[in-house]
Amino acid sequence: MGDGAKVRGRAGRARGTRGRDRPGQRAPGDTSGRGRSGRDRRLRGGERAVTSEATESGHRTGFVGIVGRPNVGKSTLLNKLVGEQVAIATPKPQTTRDRIRGIRTWDDWQAVFVDTPGIHEPRTRLNRYMVDLAVGTLAEVDLAYLLVDAPALIERQAKNDAENERIIGYVAEAKTPTFLLVNKIDMVKDKGLLLPMIERLAGLHAFAEVVPISARRGEGLEALLQLTRERLPEGPAMFDADELTDRPVRFLAAELVREQLIMQLGQELPYHAAVRVDAWEERPNGTVALYATIVVGRKSHKPIVVGRAGAKIKAIGQSSRLRIERFLERSVYLDLRVKVDEGWIDKPDALRELGYEE
Incomplete structure (x- = not known):
């Protein structure tokens, strides 16, 4: 499997193309689409062509955008809907940086x-890139899911209402049919509190549907999928049946390393760290050798990532390697280095190099 290979279901995961990322597939932050004969141009400002054969058969296809505040469960929902992990998900906000x-x-x-990415008040150039990406997606999809965190809305009503009202404003401006998904209902002990909260939000916008769910447990997702199918336009499939994502494995490997950075380090540092895959080699014995750089934004962060006598980066490397091996279903050699690039989150050239600027 080359570093630009398609990511397929487990039965077809070994298939793919060798070499670097193919045209239209940048890593680790590609937001330009797949370059797939223009068939998914809706996410790049174009229009999809619908064949008469597909229309007559009644086949439906379309893009569904998942938006909301940080840490409301968007990536968990994506992984549940797809059936395998294609996006990293952690308990910490702003884990997702790209589409x-x-x-x-x-x-x-x-x-x-x-x-x-979660829609929040941006304070850095990277944050602005993330928010612009999320807001821009609303106008480029056939259907949107606005995900809200039910326990947070109940416990911190005023703060969360204000933030969700701002996002609902973006939804209204996009004029895209939108489902309100009330997530984490399994964590609400007093279910009597759900209805007033749902009515409050539903009064702010004419949502196409309101669906209570638990993305973590999969509750309500079958009903959600049925409602989603009914809303998508008729058209041919845009991807092969066994494809799971349009992202190359190189990008996903970098994300799995970043996931471990987020999980194993403190609150602030992960937001100033990025991962760049420098080289990907396939050895004759079938092992994948992956060389990557962890880029941190302050000199003081490097010793934190490295740890005493290299203990922390060793732990991050070991857990990342196991995650990548599980994903690729192959042995992996992972070499991690740490580089300081002061203030990279506000530097256009650095962001572009890491794939966070178009």
Whole structure:
């Protein structure tokens, strides 16, 4: 499997192309789409062509954007809907920095679910890139899911209402049919508190549907999928039936390393760290050798990542390697280095090099 290989279901994961990322597939932060004969141009400002054959058969296909505040469960929902992990998900906010497209195919329809960064008040150039990406997605999809965190809305009503009202304003401006998804209902002990909260939000916008769910447990997702199918336009499938995402494995490997950075380091440092895959080699014995750089934004962060006698970066490397091996279903040699690039989150050239600027 080359570093630009398609990511398929486990039965077809070994298939792919060798070499670097193919045209239209940048890593680690590609937001330009797949370059796939123009068939998914809606996410790049174009229009999809619908064949008469597909229309007559009643096959449906479309893009579904997933938006909301940070840490409301968007990536968890994407992974549940696709059936495998295609986006990293952690308990910490702002884990997702890019659009991640997850694909699921049925006999008579196909959905391309688009996970987006959490919409928040941006304070850095990287944050602005993330928010612009999420807001821009609303106008480029056939259907949107606005995900809200039910326990947070109940416990911190005023603060969360204000933030969600701002996001609902973006939804209204985009004029895209939108489902309000009330997530984490399994964590609300007093279910009597759900209805007033739902009525309050539903009064702010004419949502196409309101669906209570638990993305973590999969509750309500079958009903959600049925409602989603009914809303998508008729058209041919845009991806092969066994494809899970349009992202190359190189990008996903870098994300799995970043996931471990987030999980194993303190609150502030992960937001000033990025991962760049420098080289990807396939050895004769079948092992994948992956060389990557962890870029941190302050000199004081490097010793934190490295740890005493290299203990922390060793732990990050070991857990990342296991995650990548599980994903690739192959042995992996992972070499991690740490580089300081002061203030990279506000430097256009650095962001562009890491794939965070178009």
